[in-house]
Amino acid sequence: MSGKADSIHVNHESGLTQLININTPGSSAAFSTARKPILWNLGNQMTGDTIHLQSDTVKDKMDSLIVFNHAFLISKDTLGDGFNQINGKKLVGLFNDKNELYHVDIIKNAQSIYYFRNENNELVGIDKSKSGLINILIQDNAIEEVRKINQIDGNIYPESKFPKNERILKGFDWREDERPNSVEDLFKDDPPLELPVIKGLDDYIPEEDFFDEDLTNRINLGKKNRALSSRGRINKQRNLLRSKHNFKDHWNSKGVQVIKTSVLAPNKKNEVSEIKGKASGNNYLYHHIDSTEGEFKFSIWLKGKGTIQLVIQEHGGDFTRYKTMNVSLKDKWEKYSISSVKADDGNKVRVMICEVQNTDTVYLWNSSLTMID
Incomplete structure (x- = not known):
């Protein structure tokens, strides 16, 4: 499993990891982009406004996940170019002992597009429907069964009868190119690191070559002038009275x-x-x-x-x-x-x-x- 978000908060004591979305300008604003937190588990992509991952701290394994608001689950059709899609208000998923997602519930206002194939992997039809709840069973990294509860409407269309502009649910955003497959991928969007060139020290110049005779004479003259000036200031501040306490001597x-x-x-x-x-x-x-x-x-x-x-x-x-x-x-x-x-x-x-x-x-x-x- 891998994921990314604007902000990630991990509590090791409770086992809760939160992937949080930072509000961005509306779609009408210039240069705005809406990138929700995202998780990839095997062939499945999950997005939503906020994602919580709960770990079992005793068994040291994944336990469950919850996607809050605008939950969207996408998996690519195994043989074709289409995408299996399910969205709704909330998504709840459970993990098995191998940390693989095996059970998913899409709760409230659930919609789905699903590519049905027979035992020979031949496309039977494309199902598009709306339900109050959708239950998904996943096996061997693929959707095994989809159950629709409180279905409002829906139909299975032959591929030739299903318009291409209806094969994508609102909010669809396939982000496979962002998926990190290694540690190095975490930094692929960062600008290249430019190390400053550190200049070494200049070659040593012996003192006798650096201080020529003229410079040495000027330094010595400056020292002499400072000494004379210093003595002059001291003399001016010296008490000119030969007796400052005894008013009998010299007074x-x-x-x-x-x-x-x-x-x-x-x-x-x-x-x-x-x-x-x-x-x-x-x-x-x-x-x-x-x-x-x-x-x-x-x-x-x-x-x-x-x-x-x-x-x-x-x-x-x-x-x-x-x-x-x-x-x-x-x-x-x-x-x-x-x-x-x-x-x-x-x-x-x-x-x-x-x-x-x-x-x-x-x-x-x-x-x-x-x-x-």
Whole structure:
């Protein structure tokens, strides 16, 4: 037995196999085709909207089949060119122990065309009839007997008296050319398999031949330029102040006292310094560097009480102030930053913490002066 359908569902536990028809556009639609599920058993072709095959899971054999709606059974006449045909609403078939179909019932609105032959295989006539039920017995792969129950009408015609245009029932579709007779036939309608050509690797080129002298020189020059550029960026980001935490070393003061305290820095690890004005007036602390031009950024962490100023200033000449920030100190740490550009006039740069009064409390930590790209 073989078959095909739009969709096949198999339940190995229950032994039920379902061949299901997928609805297609109506016959009036362009390019539409109506192909119902189909089964071939020996010389018999069966079609319908849905086909169920029931297996006996204990004996591991076919048990029965049911064709639902538009059931159609066709077998070719053994000697002539005609076809034995039976159709109806439903078909129920039974299998013997050899998995051969031996009993078929066509139920409701059954029609048949059957070629009768005698013992000498001579054609006796062609029977065409309508019945409520048709029972078919099959033996040795051929229809042995046809029984019509509740026959409505029918007649047996000599072949010469039976019009050729009436020898086909409505819905007839002989599909023997689709029948798979081997595993290979299952794939005969598939497009040919085209395997892509996999290109192998190119021949190996030794490194000394691939990297010529000119290319090697360009690579080395690029590495050197990147290294110089990297060092330049690092230098610009380097802290230009020689002492960022200790405000006694390298810092100069006027009227300011630097005191070491046990107050912790923002990192909760280091102890910080405190500055106090010795008297009223402009008391200040400053640190100068050797650079004479560029764009500079001065940053410092502060907390305390009072108001002071942060300044970027010319160190020498007329002591021009390039940037001034007034800072109202708070009781929690905060980072303050100012930036300014200085042209090259031969004078150096310095940063100042000024306007420190004797009533102010100023804690300082982590000062830095960097050049901006």
